[in-house]
């Protein structure tokens with residue numbers, strides 16, 4: 001929907017991080033966009049504002065940012081850059097529910113912002129998501145795109161006496177079952193968030209490995225450490241701890257490698273190799289968490305064995 005609402009056409013360039021999930025890119029690739037993949041910052045896995053600036057051309061139409069781990073990317077600079085170049089800003093806020101930048105919610109900075117309710121996110125309904133529309137010019141079209149490209153919503157409100165095909169759209173509505181699951185999760189949001197943030201802060205107090213930009217908050221979406229030790233995930237698994245890595249960078253993926261501009265993206269490549277996510281979920285006990293942090297300390301003491 002974001003790509004349709006920004007009227008992305010074949011050949012338009014869209015800048016986004018390479019260190020992200022494929023959903024970020026698919027939406028725009030499906031409209032024929034040329035994806036310009038940007039590196040992460042050195043200090044955080046989020047997109048580098050310098051990289052965005054360097055990649056802008058007359059064909060650039062939009063910038064997509066990911067607030068990695070629910071912690072704001074460099075929004076002050078990025079908002080300036082997109083304003084100066086008159087580009088659309090889309091926040092991939094998949095990780096970022098209940099997170100803030102200088103007290104203002106993430107998802108309220110871009111023209112559009114997308115939240116995910118996939119089972120792996122803070123709240124979930126299996127598969128699902130939410131589009132936030134901050135650009136008032138897009139409201140009416142969004143409602144039409146959402147309803148298969150028809151003005152059926154206007155028909156329901158009695159504003160027109162027939163509805164028909166108005167623009168390109170699809171069935172972006174949630175099913176009844178999905179909506180019911182999500183409703184229950186939304187009602188529990190505060191309690192889920194209190195517990196997730198408590199776990200996150202316990203990790204941060206013990207390990208201090210997640211850099212949080214001044215002005216940003218953390219929403220307990222994920223917690224990571226970096227380790228270049230070999231077989232580290234197997235090592236955690238042997239201790240009964242499910243640690244996970246992600247993302248496999250998109251710029252050198254089988255689908256995109258021959259379309260990429262050939263630049264190396266060293267920070268993202270480093271995160272792909274070294275970033276390890278520790279367990280974080282409602283119900284993780286303090287005792288279990290202590291075991292996990294003890295294991296991280298052991299690992300840090302013997303970094304190469």
Ligand SMILES: *Cc1c(COP(=O)(O)O)cnc(C)c1O
Pocket residue numbers: 020021023024066092094095116117118128129
């Ligand atoms: C989970 C996730 C998405 C969305 O995934 P869907 O399965 O499409 O809901 C998008 N971007 C990022 C960064 C994600 O982690």
